[in-house]
Amino acid sequence: MNAVHTLAEWVRPGAGTPVLVPESRACTMCEGFPCAAACPEPVLNVPEGPTWRLGVAKIVESRCLPFRGPECGACAGLCPSEVNALTMRRARPQIDPAECIGCGLCIQACPVKPSAIELEPLERGR
Template sequence: MRPHRCWRPAAGGWLGRRLLRPPGALPEPFFLGLCLRCGQCAQACPRSAIRIARWEHGLSTGTPYIAARETACDLCGGQAPACAAVCPTQALHLEPGEPVRMGTAVIDATRCLAHMGDICRSCFNACPLRGRAIVLEGALRPVVDPALCTGCGLCEEHCLVEPAAIHVEPLNP
C-alpha cells in the first residue's frame, strides 16, 4: 500500500507540518528519543493546552504537542512551566530563568484584518509580551518581533479570522 501523498513521517506527521512542542522541548530528534510518551506533561498543564499526538502524526505518536488555534500555551502565567517540571526524562527542560522559545508567530498580511485596513488588535492584546513581541506599526497593524516571540500561540488562538491570519511556526527542527 502506498502512503498518502501528504504523509511525511520524517517531518513528524500529517501534511508535513511540524508539531508545536511544549515549553522546553529539546531539538526534535533528541525529544523523540527521550520522550517516554507518559502524558504527565499533558496532565500537569493547567490550561489543558498540551495534546498527545495520535497515529496520524507518524513518528510523533504519543508525544505532546500544542494545537495553538484551539488552546494555546499561556506559559503558566509567567511561572515555571508545569509541563517541564514533571517531565521524567527532561525531554522538556528549562533552566531557571531561561526564556521560553517554542516557535515564532507569522502574520499573513493578506488575511489579517488590521493589515487590510480594519481595526483589530486581537493578537496584540492576547500576547503575553504585548508591545514587545507584537507591536502595532502605525498604531494599527501588528508586527511580530521574532527575537522576542515565545511561540506560545495565544495570538493564533485569539485571531478573529478563520483560518487564523497568524500562526506559530515551531522552532523545533
C-alpha cells in the same frame, strides 16, 4: 497546563509526542512549567531561564484583517514578552521574531479562521 496535547496515533511520524495547538489553547507559561513535570517522557525540559521559547509567530498578511481593510487589534496587548514582541504599527500587527517566545496567545485571540497568525517551530538545536 491544558495547552499541551499529544499527536494522534494515526499521525506518523510523531504519534504520541507533545504538541502545542495555540488555536485551541495557547501556552500561558505557567510558573514551574507543570506540563514538563507531568510529561511521562523526558521530552519537555524545564527552561533554565525565566521563559520557554517555543517558536516564532508570523503574520499571514493575506488573512489578517487590518492588512485587508477592516480594523481588528484582537492580538494587541497580549504578548507576555518583556519587550512586547507584537506591536501595532499603523493599526497593523508586527512581530519581532527575536523577541517572540511562541506562546500562541496572539494566535488564540485571532478571530480569523484559519488564524492570520501562525507558529513556526524553532530550528533544532536552538
